Amino acid sequence: MKLTSLMLNINGEDRTVIVRPADTLLEILREKLGLTGSKPGCLNGDCGACTVMVNQRTMKSCLMLGVEGEGTEITTIEGLKGTPIQQAFVENFAFQCGYCTPGFIMNSQALIQAHPNADDEKIKEWLESNICRCTGYEEIEKAIMSVIKNPGT
Amino acid sequence: MKTIGKSVIRKEAEDKVTGKAKYTDDKYAGDLKVLHGRLLTSPYAHARIKSVNTEEAWKVRGVRAIITGEGLPLTGEEIRDRPPIAVDKVRYHGEVVALVVADDPVIAKRAVSYINVEYDLLPVVNSPTEAVQEGAPLVHENVEEYDRDEDIHPIPRSNISNQMKIRKGNMEQGWSLSEVTIESNFSFSPSDHTAMETRCAVCEIKADGYVHIETSSQAPFMVKKLISAYFDIEVGKIVVDTPLVGGGYGGKASVFQEILAYIASKAVGGRAVKVLHSREEDMITTPCHVGLDAQIKLGATRNGKLKAARIQYLFDGGAYSDKAVHLSRAGGVDCTGPYEIEHIWCDSYAVYTNHPFASPYRGFSHSEVLFAFERAMDILAQELNMDPLHLRRINAIGPGDLTPTQVRLNRSNVGNVVECIDRVKELSKWDEGKIEEINERIIRVKGAACLWKNSTIPPDSVSGAILTFNEDGSINLISGVVEIGTGTKTVLAQMLAERLKMDIDQIHVRMKVDTQTTPEHWKTVASRGTFMAGRALLEAANDVICQLKEITATVLRSRVDDLDIGDQRVFLKEDPSIGLHFKEIAHGYTYPNGNSIGGQIIGRGNYILQRMTYLDQETGRGNPGPEWSVGAQVVEVEFDRRDYTYRVVKLYTVLDVGKVLNFMAARGQVTGAASMGLAFASRETFLFDDLGRVLNPQLRTYRPIHYKEHPEYIVEFVETPHIDAPFGARGVGEQGLLGIPAALGNGLSTAANVSLNQLPLIPELIWRTKEGK
Structure with missing residues (x-):
């Protein structure tokens, strides 16, 4: 090798x-x-x-x-410490087994940095590339919406 | 109550959002002490193995062992029918044919590619209906010769590994009382759990003969028992560790990868070997979700009172029985929906096919049989020209009624079906109509289903809990429940905090399970974690309360019954200012002169299921489990009449959970289960070709629900306490899934005006059914 x-x-x-x-x-x-x-x-x-x-x-x-x-x-x-999105995942019960969570958080963090005011369509475009098998995605949606300040502006 | 019912954040939350949470494979990443096992799997579903040539593979440098099937014991939880590595023939696509152990996964994989296997194809059994036809090819030629549990009766020279019978009432009488009858068939193929963490196990055999296994399992105690039985090792010499598990949904309740890891370690002199399944293997090689072919005939009076049900379930257990016998039994136990039916005849069969074999799947046969039964209820409602929820309501089972296995229900052992129906009707505005025209293409329709579930786990299933005190008065909580994502361990901490009236932050929960130091919890399955482990925990809590009070009584020279407990203090009821803090007594009390009494407070509690019975072979009569949780669900769908596509807009669930222990966690269990049910109902299935090969063993071709593909979830809880359960709580981990396939089938059947009796409900199926293609 x-x-x-x-x-x-x-x-x-x-x-x-x-x-x-x-x-x-x-x-x-x-x-x-x-x-x-x-x-x-x-x-x-x-x-x-x-x-x-x-x-x-x-x-x-x-x-x-x-x-x-x-x-x-x-x-x-x-490398992510104490970010709002991590806190939002905790508070919104946005995970259960936690296995997909790092991927979702990294994707969300990158999205927030690139598009701090992303609208629904933009968020979907980004987050649909990850799979969570435990939740019904509702809690993940709430978590990300809670850190997007002015969606769609 | 201060803690029970509150949405307490789960104890392992911080670890899970920082990447610090460790799952099985994480703990061994980069570990040079660990060798790597990789599999060669069968490309065919049924074929004779003519030869396996490993000569070229051995030439790859770094290969330590190449293992084929000869000389290994047969395995299987209820019937020992499965060689861990195929011998003579393969029986499903993806079956393990050889196992290579090498220094590095890349080397192992390379060596796998150099193994040359010659096959002769055999005729394939591609569905359970085919399997029971006269002259069907046999998946197992001599099924009756396998070692098996006593109460299992395979039919010789057939593909039937077990028949479970329900005989209640008298069918002739039932039909004679019936003025209206309907009959229909229902079916779906096997599918998969697709937990995000693929199964992984590491095994090392120590010099003293102790076998250490670390595994992503819902059943570490069963791993210990089965490895002991299969390989004739003293059970105390097997130690199984399970850290956090990345999703299970029943799939990790079967023992599979651990057997391969043990065999691999043994082949290399006991060195540690890891078997980490690829996604593709995790989907088809390891156990999957059962399929079903069902026939249902219902009889009722003209005013809708159910009189008779004749049912046949053929469970597609796949190539090996594993849990299929038990799955078919559970399907028999609750073979109807939650209705009082006097005359029931059900034959529930576990059937061998050349499909990947089945493990439990969230709900353990209940969403499966409910799909068939609750679709049949809608067909009957249509025949009676009656509102389908009204039909369900007037037949709802309740206290005083007899279940299919002839258990007399009371106010504790069953939830309130009628209340669930009434609430879901109200929430979904059911009475405003099932069909609403949006425009010339789109209509909005509703479909409903009821659900119930008891567990059918062994009558001697146990759980235990240990509480140890730290010197600061905080408590370590040790339970055998595996944290698979359900948050059960946090809920146990809530129960303890409630019982001891203390701050939950002062309770430390041990997340990992180690079968040597953790009391046994049978398996983390069947929505019985909070019930069984909760009962054990409450006994342990009482134990520590007694110990704390006794030592305090001695120090304060008071009577034990004059003491109370709260905020980590034991104090006089009469004057709470007089008392001792836990930290003064948790590790013994020391008098001013140095004399000491007591010692570390250690609490113990255990539980074993009460008054369960085996089921009668001929009638199914018996008490299968502690309680039936019940619910009602409504699906609201926008259906396009032109191209048969649809969108699930809203999903209403009302469950009788006895008592909500942690609101957000419970709601998350319900919506998560509902999401899984929706995926099962609307899109997920293995696609088999004529040779029985799975065409879609990848997450891009077998596509789970993704972000924003979910409906709006409306969830409400009814609380009819289960008297035996901690705080009255019923199971909640599975129930949200159970009615969804039927509710969606009912809604879409209404929308398309055709009877849709298969899953998944993809537009193509609707088109084919509608247009007879």
Whole structure:
């Protein structure tokens, strides 16, 4: 197995890892860096449980090679601390088993940063890429609506 | 009450929103001590294995073991019919054919691709109806020879692994009293639970022979028992750990990946091996959601009083029985909806097919049989020209009535069906009409269904709780309930806080289960967590109250009955200012001169189901479970008459939950279950080709409900207490799902003016049924 050395900036820290060129960002986060908040729900982009932010934009880390991450700023759920969206998820009971939660929160956070006043349509466009199997989505909707200040403006 | 009923935030909430919550695979990520097991699975549903050649695979560097099926014990919870790795033939698409253990998952996968298997195709059994035809191919040639539980009776040389009979009343009399009869067939194929966390297990066999298994399971205590039985290991030498579980819905109540992990570890001298299923394997290789073919005939008087029901359920248990026998039994126990029917004849069969095999699914056969039965009720209502909810109301079962298994109901062991119907009628404005014309294409329709459920878990199912005190007077709560997302452990903490009249923040809940140090909770299934673990917990709470009062009585030189408890203090009822804080007595009390009494306060409590009985082989008579929770649901749909597409707009649920313990958590259970029911009803199914292969084992082709595809949920609770239960609470984890498939089927049948008797209810099905395609 050919290995290569890689420098990744993750949650504001430079981290050096030895990886296979074919390793996905998700594999590296979990297996090499111990950042297990990103979850391997399907490994082909269907479920969104592995969602992270790359240069502040949402990205499914199972769909990106680790080597593509060099020179970018990567944020994982572990890099999010005390944000309103995390608090909103807690207060609105927006999770049950919690497995999809990091992905939903990362996607929501990226959305809030890119579109702080997103309307319903925009929110749907973003969040429909994640799957939650426990809730009926109502609580997730309430959580995100509670942090979008002026929807649609 | 101060804590019960409040929407207390779940105890593990912070961990879950910060990525710190650890699930099975997370704990072993990057762990170099762990080897990796990967599977070769069958591409066919029924085929003879001619040869398995592993020569090339062994050449891959880093391969530590390649395991095929020979020499392994048969497994299965009720019938031991399943080789953990296929021997001689494969019986379903996705079945395990070989297991490779390697240093790295990539190496293991590469080696898997070098294993060469030759198959000879065999004729496929592609539905339970096909399976019971004369001359159908046999999935198991000698089913009667398998070891099995005593009360299971497979029919030799057939695909039937068990028949469950309900015989209540006298059918001849029932039909003679019936002025109107209807008869119809209903069916759906197997589907999947698709918990977001795929199943994972890690097994290590220690030098002293102890077997350590960590697994994402709803049944760690059953893992321990079954691994012990299958591999002849002392049960005390097996230790099973279960951390947080990323969704179960019944699917993780079967023991599967743990067996593979054990076999793998054994093959490499006991080293730790992880088996993490891919999504595709998790959908078809591991157990799935049962399918059903049903026939129902109902008889009633002209004024709508049900007189007779003749029912046949053929459960599609798939290639191996696992829980299929038990599923078919549960389907028999509650074979009707929640109605008083004097004459019932039901045959409920567990049937082998060449489909992925079935595990429990949220509701344990109830949404399945209710789809058939509650559709039949609407067909009868139409025949009688009667409002379908009125028909249900006048037949609603209640105190004094006899259930299909001839349990006499009382005010405690069943909820209030009539009240649920009345409330859901009111909420959904039912009487304003079932059909509303929106425009020339769109109509808005309503469909209703009632539901009920008892559990059918073994009559000797146990639960236990341990409370230990910290020196600051806070309490550790240890229970065998697995935190699969239902929030049960937080609810247990609420019960404890209520009983001890203390701040819930001073109660520390141990989230993980470890079968060596956690008291057994049979399985985290059947909506029985709050009931059984709650009873055990309340006994443990009483135990610590006694201990706290006794030591306080000694110190204060008072009588025990003169003491009360609250805010982590034990004090004199007469003068609450005189007393001791828990922290002064939790680890023993020390007098000023150093003399000490007491010790750490440790509370214990247990529970075993009371007065349950086995069911009679010939009639089904017996007491299957502690109580029936009931409810009524209405689905409101906008239906496009031109292209048969539709949108579920509103979903009304009224459940009799006995007592709401945590409002938001309970509501979340109901809407989550309803969402799952809607997915099952409207879109989810395995698509089988003629060879029995599953064509859609991925989340893009088997597409669960996504964000914003949900209706508006209207939920209301009725509270008829179950006297035996903590605070009177009934089950709430499954019930929200149970009526949805039928309610949607009823609504769409009204909308399309045709009888829709299959699931999922996709526009194509409506079109085919409507236009006879």
